[in-house]
Amino acid sequence: AQKVTQAQTEISVVEKEDVTLDCVYETRDTTYYLFWYKQPPSGELVFLIRRNSFDEQNEISGRYSWNFQKSTSSFNFTITASQVVDSAVYFCALIGSGYSTLTFGKGTMLLVSP
Amino acid sequence: DGGITQSPKYLFRKEGQNVTLSCEQNLNHDAMYWYRQDPGQGLRLIYYSQIVNDFQKGDIAEGYSVSREKKESFPLTVTSAQKNPTAFYLCASSNRGHQPQHFGDGTRLSIL
Numbered sequence: 358a359q360k361v362t363q364a365q366t367e368i369s370v371v372e373k374e375d376v377t378l379d380c381v382y383e384t385r386d387t388t389y390y391l392f393w394y395k396q397p398p399s400g401e402l403v404f405l406i407r408r409n410s411f412d413e414q415n416e417i418s419g420r421y422s423w424n425f426q427k428s429t430s431s432f433n434f435t436i437t438a439s440q441v442v443d444s445a446v447y448f449c450a451l452i453g454s455g456y457s458t459l460t461f462g463k464g465t466m467l468l469v470s471p
Numbered sequence: 472d473g474g475i476t477q478s479p480k481y482l483f484r485k486e487g488q489n490v491t492l493s494c495e496q497n498l499n500h501d502a503m504y505w506y507r508q509d510p511g512q513g514l515r516l517i518y519y520s521q522i523v524n525d526f527q528k529g530d531i532a533e534g535y536s537v538s539r540e541k542k543e544s545f546p547l548t549v550t551s552a553q554k555n556p557t558a559f560y561l562c563a564s565s566n567r568g569h570q571p572q573h574f575g576d577g578t579r580l581s582i583l
Binding site (some may be wrong): 399 | 504511512513514516519521527529559561563569570571572573574575576577579
């Protein structure tokens with residue numbers, strides 16, 4: 358079975374603060390893929406990143422960075438110098454090589470105030 | 472521009488009525504998916520299709536039906552058997568091989 362846990366239901370920060378969204382996963386597959394999606398108030402899910410289980414390098418894209426640690430089954434997402442436009446619900450998702458469908462976490466709502 | 476189009480954006484259903492949500496993609500993706508999202512909840516998979524004329528049930532298929540007659544289209548019917556249809560419905564598509572799914576803007580369904 359696959360499982361994704363996003364323990365933080367809601368996080369509130371003030372603009373320019375750094376914030377980390379946690380994601381812990383469970384899978385028996387040795388090959389798997391992890392994803393992060395952003396859902397702004399408009400509702401559409403926007404793909405942010407895909408990481409495969411063999412690539413443990415951290416990824417940085419502008420103000421976004423991702424820390425993948427197989428030892429702790431975690432794939433955490435950090436936003437540096439947060440902005441109001443970062444306010445959204447963020448979903449972590451997992452698919453193992455033996456599966457055809459994604460398993461999503463329940464999401465973390467990030468509120469960035471000016 | 473390539474993308475996924477869902478229509479309508481808002482839909483109201485009367486008791487005992489079937490309603491159909493449209494999903495069209497021009498990304499040439501093989502796989503298509505329907506999800507249901509309730510407030511404060513994650514996404515739950517209703518149905519998915521990996522190839523034309525074939526589809527599989529997801530976690531919450533009861534009360535829903537789909538068809539996949541064309542690669543570009545994957546309509547979802549919410550039947551009268553679905554007793555609690557009020558939710559936000561998202562359609563997605565992807566290439567094969569565990570590639571990222573791309574999502575439409577969603578349809579918000581309510582009961583009159």
